[in-house]
Amino acid sequence: MKDFQLYSFSLDALKSLSTLSPHLCIITNQSGISRGLIEKDELDKIHSYLIGKIKQENMEISGLYVCTDLPGIGSTRRKPQSGMFFEAEKDLSIKLNQCLMIGDSVSDIEAGNRLDMDTMLVLTGRGQETLKKISDKCVSFTVKNVYEGAKTLLNSKN
Numbered sequence: 372m373k374d375f376q377l378y379s380f381s382l383d384a385l386k387s388l389s390t391l392s393p394h395l396c397i398i399t400n401q402s403g404i405s406r407g408l409i410e411k412d413e414l415d416k417i418h419s420y421l422i423g424k425i426k427q428e429n430m431e432i433s434g435l436y437v438c439t440d441l442p443g444i445g446s447t448r449r450k451p452q453s454g455m456f457f458e459a460e461k462d463l464s465i466k467l468n469q470c471l472m473i474g475d476s477v478s479d480i481e482a483g484n485r486l487d488m489d490t491m492l493v494l495t496g497r498g499q500e501t502l503k504k505i506s507d508k509c510v511s512f513t514v515k516n517v518y519e520g521a522k523t524l525l526n527s528k529n
Contacts (some may be wrong), residue, residue, distance in 0.1 A: 375417045378495065380518035382428050387521035391528065392471075394433040394463050397421075398455045400478065404439040411439070434459050451481035471524075473517060477501050484509055491520045 389395055397418075403409040414437070422432055436455035440446035448454035460467050472483030475496035483490035489511040492498055507513060514520035 375420070377421065377424065378516065378518075380516060382424060384516075384518040384521040385425060385430055386428060387518075387525055389430050391524055394465060395430070396434040396436065396459050396463070397432060398434075398436045398450065398459065398482075400438050400440075400450050402439060402441050402449075405441045433463055450476075450478040451485060453482065453486055456482065456486055471511075473520060475501060477504050480505055480510055493517050493520060 385395060401409075401414055404411050404414060418435060418437075422435070425432055436448075436458055438446060438448040438450070438455055440449045442449065446452060446454070448458075456467055459465065468487040470486075471489045471491060472479055472486075473491040473493060474480060474483070475493050475498040480490050480492055480501070482488075490509070491512040491514060492501060492505075492510045493514055493516050494502065495516045502513065512520060512523060514523055
């Protein structure tokens, strides 16, 4: 947990996003477990901490989907593949093409595009690096951070 840091604006952003959708999901690649960089129980602590913070703000995460597979092994769950998204679709009775994929990696944007989802590239984390690798034509929104993205979405609904 010592290396985990929640951006100061993250919870406010999630609050705003939760007014636009009944479901907030986390879909994450975590090959660091398979690589031996982090123990599964340490990742579980991070997720428990994050979900606890979200609950303190009277919000819920509808689903947490984690793939620990290494890249290049042909996993159907590892983003940009669609496995974890199909799990969420089934579990939550949602239509993926009516969802928004928010992320900072090429695999996040590719996954969203494969499923005909709107996509939002946040320029925090790996976002700046990702922006150099992809065409801005394949991203629905490019924003400074998730808070700015939430404001953009709220403004577009008004």
